[in-house]
Amino acid sequence: MAAQLAPTSALSDALVILGAAGIVIPAFARFRITPIIGFIVVGLLVGPYGLGSLVKNVPWLQYVTISTPHAIEPFAEFGIILLLFEIGLELSFNRLWAMRRLVFGLGAMELFGSALFVALVLMGMGQHVNGAMGMGLALALSSTALVLPISGTHGPVGRAALAMLLFEDIALVPIIFLLGALAPVAAEGAPSLVDILWKGALVIAALLVFGRVGLPRLFAQAAKTKSPELFLAASLLVVIAASLATGAAGLSPIMGALLAGLLIAETEYHTEVEAITKPFKGLALGVFLITVGMGIDLRVVAANFGPLALGVLGVVVAKALITGLLLRLWGQGRAIALETGILMASPSETTLIVLGTAAQAQLIQPATAQFWQIVTAIGLTITPLLAHLGRVSAGRLRNRGEDMGESVEEPEGQRTIILGFGRVGRLIGEMLAEHDRSYLAIDSEPAVVRGARASGLPVLFGNIDSAAVIDRLNLEQASAVIVTMDEPVLSLRIVRKLRALAPDLPIIVRARDPHHAAQLYRVGASHAVPETLESSLQLSEAVLVDLGVAMGPVIASIHEKRDQFRQQIMAEGELTVPPRLKVTRLRD
Numbered sequence: 001m002a003a004q005l006a007p008t009s010a011l012s013d014a015l016v017i018l019g020a021a022g023i024v025i026p027a028f029a030r031f032r033i034t035p036i037i038g039f040i041v042v043g044l045l046v047g048p049y050g051l052g053s054l055v056k057n058v059p060w061l062q063y064v065t066i067s068t069p070h071a072i073e074p075f076a077e078f079g080i081i082l083l084l085f086e087i088g089l090e091l092s093f094n095r096l097w098a099m100r101r102l103v104f105g106l107g108a109m110e111l112f113g114s115a116l117f118v119a120l121v122l123m124g125m126g127q128h129v130n131g132a133m134g135m136g137l138a139l140a141l142s143s144t145a146l147v148l149p150i151s152g153t154h155g156p157v158g159r160a161a162l163a164m165l166l167f168e169d170i171a172l173v174p175i176i177f178l179l180g181a182l183a184p185v186a187a188e189g190a191p192s193l194v195d196i197l198w199k200g201a202l203v204i205a206a207l208l209v210f211g212r213v214g215l216p217r218l219f220a221q222a223a224k225t226k227s228p229e230l231f232l233a234a235s236l237l238v239v240i241a242a243s244l245a246t247g248a249a250g251l252s253p254i255m256g257a258l259l260a261g262l263l264i265a266e267t268e269y270h271t272e273v274e275a276i277t278k279p280f281k282g283l284a285l286g287v288f289l290i291t292v293g294m295g296i297d298l299r300v301v302a303a304n305f306g307p308l309a310l311g312v313l314g315v316v317v318a319k320a321l322i323t324g325l326l327l328r329l330w331g332q333g334r335a336i337a338l339e340t341g342i343l344m345a346s347p348s349e350t351t352l353i354v355l356g357t358a359a360q361a362q363l364i365q366p367a368t369a370q371f372w373q374i375v376t377a378i379g380l381t382i383t384p385l386l387a388h389l390g391r392v393s394a395g396r397l398r399n400r401g402e403d404m405g406e407s408v409e410e411p412e413g414q415r416t417i418i419l420g421f422g423r424v425g426r427l428i429g430e431m432l433a434e435h436d437r438s439y440l441a442i443d444s445e446p447a448v449v450r451g452a453r454a455s456g457l458p459v460l461f462g463n464i465d466s467a468a469v470i471d472r473l474n475l476e477q478a479s480a481v482i483v484t485m486d487e488p489v490l491s492l493r494i495v496r497k498l499r500a501l502a503p504d505l506p507i508i509v510r511a512r513d514p515h516h517a518a519q520l521y522r523v524g525a526s527h528a529v530p531e532t533l534e535s536s537l538q539l540s541e542a543v544l545v546d547l548g549v550a551m552g553p554v555i556a557s558i559h560e561k562r563d564q565f566r567q568q569i570m571a572e573g574e575l576t577v578p579p580r581l582k583v584t585r586l587r588d
Contacts, residue, residue: 043290169350
């Protein structure tokens with residue numbers, strides 16, 4: 001009998017999850033509300049504390065409720081793993097290395113600063129020092145699964161949040177070991193930190209070697225079959241294998257997922273992998289949010305509303321205050337510090353893990369752990385609301401001119417749009433101005449915008465990947481758009497959007513290398529300029545002139561060679577992508 005009921009239970013759970021995805025996402029999108037809240041509300045309704053509690057009296061409700069909440073937890077964990085995998089795809093080892101000061105500087109200060117502040121408050125309320133430290137570290141964590149989909153990873157808010165969240169993910173294993181060391185009685189048979197470190201180092205080294213040697217061959221074979229299904233299978237195989245490997249070594253599985261994404265980001269197939277795995281990430285993340293909602297018992301919340309509200313408010317205010325102050329000390333503008341601080345203020349899904357570890361280590365009482373677990377679930381639920389509050393507050397601060405200086409006078413009529421006003425963008429602006437060509441630049445770094453405006457240059461602040469910013473560009477008045485950022489995934493996404501909005505607009509893009517240039521041509525770039533090739537051509541020009549060759553023939557040969565390279569890159573863009581896979585990407 002049990003064998004017959006189990007499949008029915010699994011099918012009803014699948015019906016609820018897929019029904020939630022099919023109803024929640026379109027309904028909430030119509031009202032411009034994030035579906036994150038919708039999935040959590042679904043979890044509240046169909047979970048064991050909602051309609052699921054009525055199944056004994058109303059048997060047919062078993063078909064529209066989650067009858068076995070623990071059965072879907074692996075899918076929720078898979079959602080978080082896919083999220084970290086997608087984050088890795090948007091990064092690269094070069095970008096991660098460039099962020100090292102943010103990750104290990106700002107990230108460490110934010111985590112330990114927030115933990116210390118919360119621990120001191122709890123100690124003042126009578127909590128024992130070891131228990132206060134455990135709860136401080138737990139509540140100082142912020143939600144990777146919710147924050148990054150809201151903030152992205154490219155704007156100033158997204159970069160700051162990404163750096164802090166990466167450090168928290170790295171610090172999770174040492175935190176758990178620290179709680180074990182503080183325990184009154186050490187757990188028997190627990191592995192030592194030294195064992196985990198050397199095993200983890202060995203696994204990471206093996207993954208790095210495989211990523212450099214094996215991944216390009218694996219995806220090349222999958223691409224040759226021209227089968228999107230096989231390409232998807234290879235992608236999922238890599239992320240699951242990497243997560244299992246780091247989990248078996250004692251590290252967090254999400255570290256393996258992040259590493260898998262970073263390794264694939266270094267290959268020429270990362271754009272296709274990102275496009276083909278994105279739908280699965282969204283669905284699995286929805287399952288995770290449903291499990292968060294199922295963990296909230298509204299009757300317990302109602303009975304303890306006052307203490308729970310004070311707990312949520314205290315954690316949110318403390319973390320927002322500490323994070324915002326640290327960002328100001330780090331040199332960020334007030335609007336960015338305010339928005340990021342409020343966004344990072346709620347606890348994390350990993351807070352539940354750390355609280356459980358602290359209770360198991362007898363650092364806190366089970367009732368105390370349960371109280372703060374409910375606070376964490378409520379905090380996760382209000383994260384989208386906090387994000388909206390942060391955006392609105394930061395927008396008002398910018399509109400008053402308190403963060404970005406005086407408003408800039410935009411040029412009228414035809415103008416060139418420069419996306420990114422760093423070293424490359426500023427030089428392009430100077431060359432346009434020298435030839436009496438008007439331009440308007442957009443950049444997401446407050447310091448860059450302030451410096452440019454102080455010099456009287458027409459530069460606006462904005463997240464370049466935002467639809468609102470692209471709408472503000474007035475593409476019908478643009479003579480050309482120049483994309484200067486050294487962020488391959490972001491530039492591909494922007495070029496695709498621009499080409500869809502303006503089919504005839506010249507789009508000139510900075511490319512990292514010939515493979516990146518080929519991808520840019522495929523998504524609609526008019527010209528893609530690889531940095532590596534331009535450096536070679538400039539060096540060739542310099543040495544030929546120094547050797548006594550006349551300038552005219554040298555310049556002519558450089559132009560001819562540049563045209564040859566461009567034709568080769570465009571041909572490569574057509575030949576290296578299987579037709580069926582290319583159609584899938586262009587539709588996205």
